[in-house]
Amino acid sequence: xxxxxxxxxxxxxxxxxxxxxxxxxxxxxxxxxxxxxxxxxxxxxxxxxxxxxxxxxxxxxxxxxxxxxxxxxxxxxxxxxxxxxxxxxxxxxxxxxxxxxxxxxxxxxxxxxxxxxxxxxxxxxxxxxxxxxxxxxxxxxxxxxxxxxxxxxxxxxxxxxxxxxxxxxxxxxxxxxxxxxxxxxxxxxxxxxxxxxxxxxxxxxxxxxxxxxxxxxxxxxxxxxxxxxxxxxxxxx
Numbered sequence: 001x002x003x004x005x006x007x008x009x010x011x012x013x014x015x016x017x018x019x020x021x022x023x024x025x026x027x028x029x030x031x032x033x034x035x036x037x038x039x040x041x042x043x044x045x046x047x048x049x050x051x052x053x054x055x056x057x058x059x060x061x062x063x064x065x066x067x068x069x070x071x072x073x074x075x076x077x078x079x080x081x082x083x084x085x086x087x088x089x090x091x092x093x094x095x096x097x098x099x100x101x102x103x104x105x106x107x108x109x110x111x112x113x114x115x116x117x118x119x120x121x122x123x124x125x126x127x128x129x130x131x132x133x134x135x136x137x138x139x140x141x142x143x144x145x146x147x148x149x150x151x152x153x154x155x156x157x158x159x160x161x162x163x164x165x166x167x168x169x170x171x172x173x174x175x176x177x178x179x180x181x182x183x184x185x186x187x188x189x190x191x192x193x194x195x196x197x198x199x200x201x202x203x204x205x206x207x208x209x210x211x212x213x214x215x216x217x218x219x220x221x222x223x224x225x226x227x228x229x230x231x232x233x234x235x236x237x
Contacts, residue, residue, distance in 0.1 A: 014098055017045040017201070021157040028144075029207065032137055037187065039137045041207035043154070045161045046102060048095045048200040088197070093118070096170060096193050099202045103191075118170045126169060126192055127151065133188060134207065154205070162196040162203045169194055185214025 022043045029041030096118060100107070130151055131138075141150035148156075158164055172191040183189075189208035196202075 014102060015047040015049075016102070017047055017161065019045060019157065019161055021153075021160060025154060025157055028141065029137065032140060033212070034136050034140070036212055037136075037209050038212055039134065039207065039209050041134075041137070041205070042103075043157065043203065043205050044099075044103065045201060045203040046099060048098075048202060092168070092195055092197065095195060095202050096172075099193055099204050100172065100191075103204060103206065118172055121169050121171050121192075123164060123169060126171075129190060130154075133190070133209070158194055158203055158205070162194045162199060162201050164194065166198060167194045167196050183208065183210050185211040187211055 022045060025043055026041070029039070029043075032039045032041075134150065138150040141153075145153075147153065155164065170193045172193065187209040189206070191204065191206040194203040194205070
């Protein structure tokens with residue numbers, strides 16, 4: 001699809017931003033084993049600045065969205081929302097989708113459909129979700145560190161990158177059957193994106209919880225390597 005090609009080309013020019021504070025948090029949240037569950041978290045930041053050829057790619061993406069708007073009707077269940085109606089909002093949506101591409105390059109995100117899955121939230125909403133779902137991770141952090149709570153450190157790290165007071169905060173909440181963030185044995189999953197229009201930067205924070213029991217059951221159901229060899233030995237090649 002031409003649209004997907006444009007997205008892949010445009011995604012290639014988004015610059016990954018390295019920050020020591022984000023790296024330190026990712027080391028801690030990389031795979032936090034809590035017995036029956038494992039919590040994983042990852043913070044990433046990108047610059048959205050582009051010029052020349054990149055602007056032409058952006059215009060092509062916007063034209064695709066305008067074409068979608070023209071074909072949609074008010075009675076269509078997938079009719080456009082505010083995230084597609086203004087040019088600045090369409091541009092923001094492009095950046096958000098490109099961040100998802102960076103996080104999961106093998107997954108086919110469609111910008112003209114993604115508006116159905118993004119919702120704008122506040123820091124208080126993020127804080128409430130974080131406290132509810134990451135409480136065990138926060139306890140582990142407190143036992144290992146003395147430089148503030150996990151949420152406080154995440155706030156400072158994000159603020160350093162995108163200036164949270166100036167950010168728009170979005171949560172990506174797709175249909176569970178088409179959620180690239182859900183892994184084998186997933187219990188819950190969240191993906192928040194923090195977009196600063198002025199700085200042209202986006203930070204992404206995805207965190208999820210998987211069941212170790214489900215992983216153990218999967219391994220138990222898998223035949224031992226030796227048995228696989230015996231099966232192939234009996235086959236006529």
